[in-house]
Amino acid sequence: MKKVAWILAFPVLFSLLCIAQGEPAASASKNPEAEDRMFFPRDMFWGWAQFDLAPPHNEIDPNLCAGNAGQFGGVNAPCSLFARYMLSGMLEVRPFGRGQLRRFMVFGAPAFLFGKTIPKTLYTWSPDAIGIEHSWGVGIFIAKGFEFRITQHFLFDRLGARDTFLGAADLGNNGPWGRYFTVGMHKSFGTRRW
Numbered sequence: 001m002k003k004v005a006w007i008l009a010f011p012v013l014f015s016l017l018c019i020a021q022g023e024p025a026a027s028a029s030k031n032p033e034a035e036d037r038m039f040f041p042r043d044m045f046w047g048w049a050q051f052d053l054a055p056p057h058n059e060i061d062p063n064l065c066a067g068n069a070g071q072f073g074g075v076n077a078p079c080s081l082f083a084r085y086m087l088s089g090m091l092e093v094r095p096f097g098r099g100q101l102r103r104f105m106v107f108g109a110p111a112f113l114f115g116k117t118i119p120k121t122l123y124t125w126s127p128d129a130i131g132i133e134h135s136w137g138v139g140i141f142i143a144k145g146f147e148f149r150i151t152q153h154f155l156f157d158r159l160g161a162r163d164t165f166l167g168a169a170d171l172g173n174n175g176p177w178g179r180y181f182t183v184g185m186h187k188s189f190g191t192r193r194w
Helices: 002-022
Strands: 045-053 085-093 104-114 129-143 146-153 180-187
Antiparallel strands (some): 045 085, 104 129, 129 146, 146 180
């Protein structure tokens, strides 16, 4: 159920982002902060989405299967969790528009992996779902592009029939980074021209 919620939440949040970006900018005034709503201001969403395609012999390896998975069944090896496609993104939500709370934000960064390939053995264009790697966190804007962030990165969640043990080449659900929690500083710089 948790996996389905992530699959449904990402497109909904992405569509809200598109709506927020499509609204016309407010007219300039003497004090723009006075016009912002306290809760859920118009510019509360920021983010990006990206679709990646990995060509044959360069598959995305989420480190779920051993690199020699083809030796455990050839083209019929059960552990074929090497991705051809990746849909990833970042969504930042700043729910407060005024006061000191306007510096607070929550963010999420999911990555969905799809494909069915085995290095040096099987190369397909299959869009079979592999799983989701996601992280989320909170941040506080300090000043001059610096933000203090706390991030929680979860283990890789497999989807569908691939959410079982897949033989001797199966490395488990740790994914490329495993599970971790960080406290850090984020620096952004520059201004976009568009």
